Amino acid sequence: MNEPLYAGIELGGTKTICLIGTGVDTIRDQLQIPTTNPADTLGQIHTFLASQGELAGIGIGAFGPVNIDPESANYGCVESTPKPGWSYTPVVPFFRERFSCPINLDTDVNAAAIAEHQRGNGKGLRNFIYITVGTGIGGGALIEGAPVRGNSHPEMGHIALPRHMADETFLSACPYHQNCAEGLASGSALRKRWGMPLNEFPPEHPAWDMQASYLAEFFHSLTLLFSPQRIIVGGGVSSEQLLARVRTALHKKLNGYVDALKLEASLESYLCLPELAGNAGPLGSLMLAYPEYRRH
Structure with a gap:
């Protein structure tokens, strides 16, 4: 039986990094792209994730401000932001329309903090x-x-x-x-x-x-x-x-x-x-995909 496959997306203000793995120690594939406009950036992420087969969960660490309340109708939507073209972008709804697995979103800094707490200088x-x-x-x-x-x-x-x-x-x-x-x-x-x-x-x-x-x-x-x-x-x-x-x-x-x-x-x-350096955000985003980090 194959192990569950998870995806982590660090949606940063300058670049986006996606990881695919069964855990933080078993990264099978990754993608790095510039964060440009929502259509191009989210479209490239979707193409990459869709090529991986069935996913057990998707974790997203996003730049903000972003709605992180899982009970809100606007959960996972970017709010008013200085990042051109991204205000009110529905990030989680975009992926929910395309994938049936659970999707968990938090800020990119919270994702990095979670990774440092588990594996780095916050341990x-x-x-x-x-x-x-x-x-x-x-x-x-x-x-x-x-x-x-x-x-x-x-x-x-x-x-x-x-x-x-x-x-x-x-x-x-x-x-x-x-x-x-x-x-x-x-x-x-x-x-x-x-x-x-x-x-x-x-x-x-x-x-x-x-x-x-x-x-x-x-x-x-x-x-x-x-x-x-x-x-x-x-x-x-x-x-x-x-x-x-x-x-x-x-x-x-x-x-x-x-x-x-x-x-x-x-x-x-x-x-x-950070002990994990530039890997903290991507690894933390992958951790957000795990069942133990889901808030809904």
Whole structure:
């Protein structure tokens, strides 16, 4: 008897990755495509999944905002988003029309957090936060092993930050907010402000310290709000070179207020890269297909 075959779809703001496997250790096939418009992107995913034979479940980790309430009539639909052409796209309904298996959707950051909790730097922790700094900024909090959900999913990337003194005239990269983390410190903000990605600048360029300052302000707020055991920082902008600067800036901003973070050594563990690196989102999306992660 063949083992059940599952599909995971990480629908990211820049690229989409699909995995097919009987488990995270038995990946049989995969697809990576740019996330362009809904018709082309979802159509290519459908063609790939349909070629795999019968599926026992599909898990989707999607960029947001997206409706993650399985009781809602709009479950699995993208909501108002700065991603051109994607607002109100019915992602889960699209796949339900074409596949008879269960489909489970959550945010891409929650999917990555689930994978890190099972296989990475969140393993063994009661609570932690997963942040992705890429095209946008998103965050997921796992408390006692389960993602935090309320009326919707957290929108940590839209927490307001104080402006850096050298950045007062910059027009935010977020169309909704002038001073949110995503608008000031995402990959889109970096390109808009400086004209190229952070990793192309020499170490002495002021872009590094400005980015570190913004992320330290962001993580300062998350530390005081959630008291997490760890903050894991993924996404295309994240790097150890950047995090080293962020740790120094965060240490200064906390100013000894949080006892567990007084030493730089503890900050290296507290603020870290994902162990699974770029695989966290795709593997977490595949895990969402498993029966134990379904919420309906």
